[in-house]
Amino acid sequence: MLVKEKLSNWLLKEKENALAFLQKTVQEASTTGNESGVQKIVAQKLEEIGLEVDLWYPDGEELAGHPNFCASRTDFSQSPNVVGIWRGSGKGRSLVLNGHVDVVPEGDLKQWDDHPFSGKIIDGKLYGRGSTDMKGGNLSLLLAIQALKATGTTLKGDLFFHSVIEEESGGAGTLAAILRGYKADAAIIPEPTNMKIFPAQQGSMWFKLTIKGKAAHGGTRYEGVSAIEKAAVVLEAIKELESKRNNRITDPLYKDIPIPVPINIGKMGGGNWPSSVPDLVYLEGRIGVAPHETLEEVKKELEQYVMRIQDPWLNEHPVSVEWFGAQWLPGSIDPEHPLMNILIRNYEHVRREKPVIEASPWGTDGGLLSQVGDTPSIVFGPGVTAVAHYPNEYIEIEKILEAAEIIALTIYDWCGGSSE
Amino acid sequence: MLVKEKLSNWLLKEKENALAFLQKTVQEASTTGNESGVQKIVAQKLEEIGLEVDLWYPDGEELAGHPNFCASRTDFSQSPNVVGIWRGSGKGRSLVLNGHVDVVPEGDLKQWDDHPFSGKIIDGKLYGRGSTDMKGGNLSLLLAIQALKATGTTLKGDLFFHSVIEEESGGAGTLAAILRGYKADAAIIPEPTNMKIFPAQQGSMWFKLTIKGKAAHGGTRYEGVSAIEKAAVVLEAIKELESKRNNRITDPLYKDIPIPVPINIGKMGGGNWPSSVPDLVYLEGRIGVAPHETLEEVKKELEQYVMRIQDPWLNEHPVSVEWFGAQWLPGSIDPEHPLMNILIRNYEHVRREKPVIEASPWGTDGGLLSQVGDTPSIVFGPGVTAVAHYPNEYIEIEKILEAAEIIALTIYDWCGGSSE
Numbered sequence: 001m002l003v004k005e006k007l008s009n010w011l012l013k014e015k016e017n018a019l020a021f022l023q024k025t026v027q028e029a030s031t032t033g034n035e036s037g038v039q040k041i042v043a044q045k046l047e048e049i050g051l052e053v054d055l056w057y058p059d060g061e062e063l064a065g066h067p068n069f070c071a072s073r074t075d076f077s078q079s080p081n082v083v084g085i086w087r088g089s090g091k092g093r094s095l096v097l098n099g100h101v102d103v104v105p106e107g108d109l110k111q112w113d114d115h116p117f118s119g120k121i122i123d124g125k126l127y128g129r130g131s132t133d134m135k136g137g138n139l140s141l142l143l144a145i146q147a148l149k150a151t152g153t154t155l156k157g158d159l160f161f162h163s164v165i166e167e168e169s170g171g172a173g174t175l176a177a178i179l180r181g182y183k184a185d186a187a188i189i190p191e192p193t194n195m196k197i198f199p200a201q202q203g204s205m206w207f208k209l210t211i212k213g214k215a216a217h218g219g220t221r222y223e224g225v226s227a228i229e230k231a232a233v234v235l236e237a238i239k240e241l242e243s244k245r246n247n248r249i250t251d252p253l254y255k256d257i258p259i260p261v262p263i264n265i266g267k268m269g270g271g272n273w274p275s276s277v278p279d280l281v282y283l284e285g286r287i288g289v290a291p292h293e294t295l296e297e298v299k300k301e302l303e304q305y306v307m308r309i310q311d312p313w314l315n316e317h318p319v320s321v322e323w324f325g326a327q328w329l330p331g332s333i334d335p336e337h338p339l340m341n342i343l344i345r346n347y348e349h350v351r352r353e354k355p356v357i358e359a360s361p362w363g364t365d366g367g368l369l370s371q372v373g374d375t376p377s378i379v380f381g382p383g384v385t386a387v388a389h390y391p392n393e394y395i396e397i398e399k400i401l402e403a404a405e406i407i408a409l410t411i412y413d414w415c416g417g418s419s420e
Numbered sequence: 421m422l423v424k425e426k427l428s429n430w431l432l433k434e435k436e437n438a439l440a441f442l443q444k445t446v447q448e449a450s451t452t453g454n455e456s457g458v459q460k461i462v463a464q465k466l467e468e469i470g471l472e473v474d475l476w477y478p479d480g481e482e483l484a485g486h487p488n489f490c491a492s493r494t495d496f497s498q499s500p501n502v503v504g505i506w507r508g509s510g511k512g513r514s515l516v517l518n519g520h521v522d523v524v525p526e527g528d529l530k531q532w533d534d535h536p537f538s539g540k541i542i543d544g545k546l547y548g549r550g551s552t553d554m555k556g557g558n559l560s561l562l563l564a565i566q567a568l569k570a571t572g573t574t575l576k577g578d579l580f581f582h583s584v585i586e587e588e589s590g591g592a593g594t595l596a597a598i599l600r601g602y603k604a605d606a607a608i609i610p611e612p613t614n615m616k617i618f619p620a621q622q623g624s625m626w627f628k629l630t631i632k633g634k635a636a637h638g639g640t641r642y643e644g645v646s647a648i649e650k651a652a653v654v655l656e657a658i659k660e661l662e663s664k665r666n667n668r669i670t671d672p673l674y675k676d677i678p679i680p681v682p683i684n685i686g687k688m689g690g691g692n693w694p695s696s697v698p699d700l701v702y703l704e705g706r707i708g709v710a711p712h713e714t715l716e717e718v719k720k721e722l723e724q725y726v727m728r729i730q731d732p733w734l735n736e737h738p739v740s741v742e743w744f745g746a747q748w749l750p751g752s753i754d755p756e757h758p759l760m761n762i763l764i765r766n767y768e769h770v771r772r773e774k775p776v777i778e779a780s781p782w783g784t785d786g787g788l789l790s791q792v793g794d795t796p797s798i799v800f801g802p803g804v805t806a807v808a809h810y811p812n813e814y815i816e817i818e819k820i821l822e823a824a825e826i827i828a829l830t831i832y833d834w835c836g837g838s839s840e
Contacts (some may be wrong), residue, residue, distance in 0.1 A: 168550030204638055206694040217809075218684030218706040219622055219781035226705075228688050232652050266698055267691035268648050272685040274626040274745065275706040281688065283648075286638040286695040325694065361639035389637075 003419055004349065006151045007408045011143060011401050014323035018143055019126065019397065021045065023119035025135045026128035030101050035079045035165045038101045042138075042163045046084035049146050051161065054083045056310020058165075058176035066179070068372050070170030070327050071265055082174050083182050084161035086145065092156025092416035094184035095146075095339075096375055098174060098365055099138035099409070100167030103130035104389050111391035125394040132383035137190030138163065140382055143404035144349030144411060156416030167365050170326045174365035178373035186339040186414070187375045187406060191364050195399060197347070199340055200253050200359040201366050201379055202261055203289030203330030207302065208282055210320040211270075215279040224277030225313055227270055231281040233311050234319055238263055238285070241305045249290060253335065253359040260359065263302075270308060291332035291359065298324060328363025333376035339414055343378060346409040350402055380406075422487030423839055424769065426571045427828045431563060431821050435572075438563055439546065439817065441465070442685060443539035443603030445555045445578045446548035450521050454814065455499045455585045460519045462558075466504035469566050471581065474503045478585075478596035483798070487791050490747050501593050503602050504581035506565065512576025512836035514604035515759075516795055517565075517827070518594060518785055519558035520577055520587030523550035524809050531811035536642045545814040552803035556815035557610030558583065560802055563824035564831060576836030580604055587785050590746045594785035598793035606759040606834070607795045611784050612803020615819060617767070620673050620779035621786050621799055622681055623709030623750030626720065628702055629654060630740040632689075635699040645733055647690055650729025651701040653731050654739055658683055658705070667708060673755065673779040681708030683722075711752035711779065719743060753796035759834055763798060766829040770822055800826075 011018075021041075028038035043055045058081055066170030088094070106116035107131045114120055116129045126136070139162060143209030148155075160182045211231045216224025242263040254260040265285040269280060271278025289298050306319045347355045366377030382399035391399070411417065431438075448458035463475045478501055480494030497784030508514070526536035528548045528784075534540055536549045546556070561581060568575075579600045631651045636644025662683040674680035685705040691698025709718050726739045733836035753760060755777070767775045786797030832835065 204639065204695070217782065218682060218686055219624065221682040221684045222678040223614050226685065228655065228685050231688075232655055234832060235648070235652055258642040262638060262641040264641045264695065264697060265646065265691070266638055266694040266696050268651075268690040268698070268701065271685070271687035271704075274704040275624070275684065276686050277684060278686055278688070284691075284694040288639060362637065 003412060004409060006419070008143065008148045008149050008405055011404055013380045014143065014146070015401065018139060019051065019121065022126055022135060024138050026126070026131050027117050029117045030103055030130065031105055032102055032169055033078060035101050039080045039082050039163060043082045045142060046082070047212060049149050051084035051086050051145070053409040054085065055080050058172065059177050063172055063176055065311060066175060068175060068329065068368060069172060070167060071172040072169060076165065079165045081165055081176050082163040083177055085400040086155060086159040088155040088157040088159070088415060090156060093412060093414050094158040095182040095415055096160045096162060096182065096187035097141045098164065098187055098189045098370065099134055099141055099161040100164050100173060100365065101135070101138065102165050102168050102260070103133065104168050107391060113392055117161065126397055127392065127394045129393055131395040132192045132393050133388035134191050134381060134383055136383050136400050137381035138191065140190050140400050140403035144408035147404065147408045148411060148417065151402040153412060153417045153419055155411070157414070158184065159411060159415055169353065171328070171365050171368045174368045175372065183373045184376045186280065186333065186337065187366065187369045188410070189347070189364050189366050189377055189378040189379045190381030190403060191379050192385050192388050192409070193360065193379055193381050194385050195382060195403065196356040196358055196380070197343060198292040198358060198379040199333045199335045200251070201331040201364050202359060202361055203295065203328045203363045203367050204286050205289065205295060205298065205323055205327045206284065206325040207284055208284050208324055209306065211281045212317045213277060213279040213281070216277040218275040218277060221277050227278045227281040230311070230314060231270065231283060233309060233314065234283065234306065235265065237305065237309045238265065241302065251359065257359065257361065261290050263287045289330045291328065291330040295327060295329065315379065329367025329371050331364060331366030331370040331377050333370070333378050337376060339378060342413045343380065343406070343410050346406045346413070350406045385400055423832060424829060427567045427825055430567045430570050431824055434563065435821065436568070438559060439541065442546055442559050446539040446546070449537045450523055450550065451525055452522055452589055453498060455521050459500045459502050459583060459616045462504045462521065465562060466502070466581065469569050471504035471506050471565070474505065475500050478592065483592055485598055486595060487744060488595060488749065488788060489592060491586060491592040492589060496539050496585065501583045501585055501596050502583040503597055506575060506579040508577040508579070508835060510576060511741050513834050514578040514597045515831060515834055516580045516602065516604040516607035516789065517561045517581060518582040518584065518607055518609045518789060519554055519561055520584050520593060520785065521555070521558065522585050522588050523553065527811060533812055544817050545744065546817055547814045548814065549813055551815045552612045552813050553808035554801060554803055555696050556612050556803050556820050557612065557801035557823070557839050560820050560827055562822035564828035567824065567828045568831060568837065571839065573832060573839055575831070577834070578604065579831060579835055584785065591748070591785050591788045594788045595792065596790060603793045603795045606757065607614040607786065607789045607797040608830070609784050609786050609797055609799045610801030610823060611754050612805050612808050613780065613799055613801050614805050615802060615823065616776040616778055618764060618778060618780040618799040619710040619753045619755045620671070621713065621751040621784050622779060622781055623708050623748045623783045623787050624745055625715055625718065626704065626706055626710065626745040628742045628744055629705050629726065631701045632737045633697060633699040633701070636697040638695040638697060641697050647698045647701040650731070650734060651688070651690065651703060652732065653729060654703065654726065655685065657725065657729045658685065661722065671779065673777065677779065677781065681710050683707045709750045713750065715747060715749065716741040749787030749791045751786030751790040751797050753790070753798050757796060759798060762802065762833045763826070763830050766826045766833065769829065770826045794838060
C-alpha cells in the first residue's frame with residue numbers, strides 16, 4: 001500500500017475519535033489566562049502519540065526584555081506553552097508545526113445561536129469559539145503526526161509541534177518557543193485560510209492619532225477650529241497614504257487583493273458637548289505591513305506623511321502619532337521554496353485541484369518565526385476565515401481531515417520519511 | 421434735577437452696597453437644584469425695595485404637559501421661581517425684566533485661578549461662576565428698579581421682575597413664570613451681550629445622527645464599509661446644508677456675523693477596535709434656528725437633507741436623525757419697536773456712543789417670552805460674552821452700573837414714569 005493510502009485510511013478510521021478530541025479542546029474555553037486546561041490535554045495527547053513533551057511556563061520578565069515582545073501581561077504562571085518533539089534519525093530537514101491555543105473572547109452572547117464553547121456538530125460543521133481559529137487547524141497537525149506514527153513512519157529531520165499561547169495578543173508564546181530553541185528549517189501554521197496557501201503574511205501595527213482644535217460656542221463656531229473637521233482632513237491624507245503604499249506593491253501574490261496592505265481607521269472619538277466646537281479628536285487604526293517592510297520603516301512613513309499634510313492649522317498644531325497595543329511582524333517564505341513545492345504537490349494529490357496561493361491579509365506567528373526564529377513559514381489551514389473572531393464560529397470537519405492528510409504527506413516528504 | 425441725574429447720582433452712592441450684594445449672590449453657588457439660597461436673597465431684596473413678591477415652586481408635572489417644556493427633571497421642589505411685581509397706576513405699557521439665577525457647573529477646578537464662587541473683586545472686575553451669566557445683569561435690573569423707587573418714581577404700566585431657574589437647562593423657569601401670567605407688552609433680558617443690543621436671538625436644537633457601516637477585519641477592509649468614511653460624507657453634506665441655510669439670511673442684523681445660524685458638530689464617536697472596520701458612528705450637534713423659523717421647519721429641513729445625500733450605501737442605509745436634549749426657541753422683537761427706540765436713545769444718553777445692534781448667536785429665555793408669552797424681547801446686558809461658561813468668569817463693574825442706568829431710564833420712558 002502506498003503511504004498516501006495508508007495515511008488516508010488511518011485518518012478515515014480515526015475521524016470519530018478526532019472530533020471528540022476537538023470538542024474537548026473547544027470546550028476548554030482557553031481565552032487569555034485560561035490556557036492551562038487545553039494545554040494539558042494537548043500535552044497528554046502528544047505523549048500518547050509518542051512524542052517527547054516540553055511543557056513550561058514562559059518567564060514574562062525575561063521575555064519582556066526582547067525587542068519583539070508584545071503583550072499586555074508578563075505573568076504567564078497559569079499559561080503554559082507546550083512543544084512536542086519528534087527527533088529525526090539525522091541529516092533530514094527539520095520542520096516546525098505551529099498552532100495557538102488561545103482564543104478571542106466570545107463577545108456578545110446574544111449573537112450566538114448556541115453556547116459559544118459548545119463544540120456541537122451540525123451538518124458536518126463543528127461550532128464554537130476557537131473551532132476555526134485555530135483548534136481545528138491544530139487538530140490537523142496532531143492527526144498528521146499521529147497518522148505518521150500509527151503507520152510506522154520514521155523521519156530523518158526533527159519535527160517540533162508548537163502548541164502556543166498568546167497569538168491573539170502579540171505572539172509571546174511563539175516568541176518563548178523560539179527563544180527556547182524550537183526553530184527549524186521551515187514552518188507550517190494552520191491558521192484559518194480556507195485551505196489557501198499563504199507564503200506571505202501581512203504584518204500590522206496599531207496607531208493613535210490625536211488631532212487638536214480650538215473650542216468655541218457652537219453658535220459662534222467660526223471663532224473656533226473643529227477638531228472633527230480637521231480629522232476629516234487627516235482621514236483624507238490617510239487614504240492617500242494608503243493608495244501610495246499600495247501602488248508600490250507589485251508582488252503577484254497580491255494580484256487579486258484589492259488593497260494589499262490597508263490602513264484601517266477602526267475607532268474615532270472626540271468632542272464632549274453638542275453646542276461646543278470640539279477641540280480634541282482621536283483616531284485609532286491599524287496599518288498593514290508588507291512582507292518586505294520593517295515595522296520601523298512603516299512607522300516613519302506614516303509619521304512623516306501625517307506631518308506633511310498641507311493645512312495651515314495642522315502645520316501649527318501637528319497631529320500626534322502614538323504606536324500602541326499589538327504589533328504583528330510580517331512573515332514570508334520564498335514562493336519557490338522547496339517546502340512550498342512539496343505542499344502544493346500534496347495539496348493537488350489530495351484535493352485534485354490547484355491551490356489558491358496568496359498573501360494573507362493579517363499577521364500570524366509566522367512573522368516571529370520568519371524574522372526572529374529564522375524559520376520561513378507557510379500559513380495554510382482548514383478554518384473558515386470569515387467566522388474567525390465572530391459569533392457562531394465553526395469549522396468544516398472534512399477540511400480538517402484533508403488538511404491533516406496534506407500536512408502528513410508534506411512532513412513525510414520534507415523531513416525524509418520512510419515507512420515500515 | 422433731571423431724572424437722569426437723580427438716577428445717576430443714586431447709583432453712584434449705591435455702588436458699594438450693590439457690589440456686596442453681587443458677591444453674596446455669586447457666593448450662593450446656584451447650579452441646577454441649588455437655586456433656593458439665591459432666590460431667597462433676591463426675594464428679600466425685592467421686598468426691601470417695595471415690590472410685591474411671588475415666590476413659588478413650579479409644578480413639574482403640570483409643566484411637563486406643555487409642548488415647549490424642556491428639562492431633565494420635573495422635580496422643582498427645591499428650586500423656587502421668584503417674581504417681583506411693581507403695579508403701575510394704569511394705562512401704561514407693561515414690561516418684563518427677566519434674568520436667570522441658575523449657573524452652569526464650575527467645570528475643571530484646575531483651570532480657575534481662584535475659588536469659582538469667590539466673588540472676589542480685582543481691578544474693577546468681579547470674579548466667579550455666574551458673575552457674567554448672569555447675576556451681574558440681574559443686579560443691573562434690581563439697581564434700576566431700586567433707583568427708580570429711591571428717587572420717588574411712579575409708573576403707569578406694570579413691571580414684572582422675573583428671577584427664574586432653569587435657563588441653562590431649557591427654560592422651564594421662564595415657562596413657569598409665563599404660565600403663571602407674568603407676561604407684558606415687551607421684555608428686556610440682560611444676558612451677557614457685551615452691552616450689545618440683540619433684537620433677535622438665534623434658537624437652537626440638538627440632534628444625533630447615527631451612521632451605519634459594515635464590519636470587516638481591517639486587513640480586508642475592502643470587504644466592509646467604514647461608518648467613519650460614511651460619516652465624512654455626512655459631515656460634508658451638513659456643511660453644504662449650513663451654507664444653503666445661511667445664504668438665505670438677508671436680515672441686516674446678521675451682516676457682520678460670518679455664519680448667522682451655524683450647524684456645529686460637537687461630539688463624534690464610533691468603532692470599537694483598531695483592527696475592525698467600524699460599523700456604527702454617531703455625530704451629535706447643534707443647529708441654529710433663525711428668528712423667522714420654527715423648530716419644526718428646521719427639523720424637517722435637516723432630516724430631508726440628510727435623507728437625500730447622494731451615496732449608494734447611505735441611500736440603502738439611511739442616516740437616522742434624533743432630536744434630543746435641549747431646545748431653545750428663537751426670540752425677536754421688531755427692530756423698529758418703540759422699546760428698541762427708547763433703549764437705543766437711553767443707551768446713547770448714558771454711553772455717548774451708538775450701540776452695536778446685532779442678532780445673538782445663542783438662544784435665551786427671550787424665545788419662550790416672545791413665542792409662548794407673546795412678549796417680544798430684547799437681550800441687552802453688561803456681561804462679557806466670551807467668559808460665560810468658562811473658567812475665571814468675571815464681569816466689569818462699571819458696565820453693571822451703566823446698564824442699570826440705561827435700563828432705569830428705559831423703564832421710566834416705557835412704563836410712563838413720573839417723578840415726585
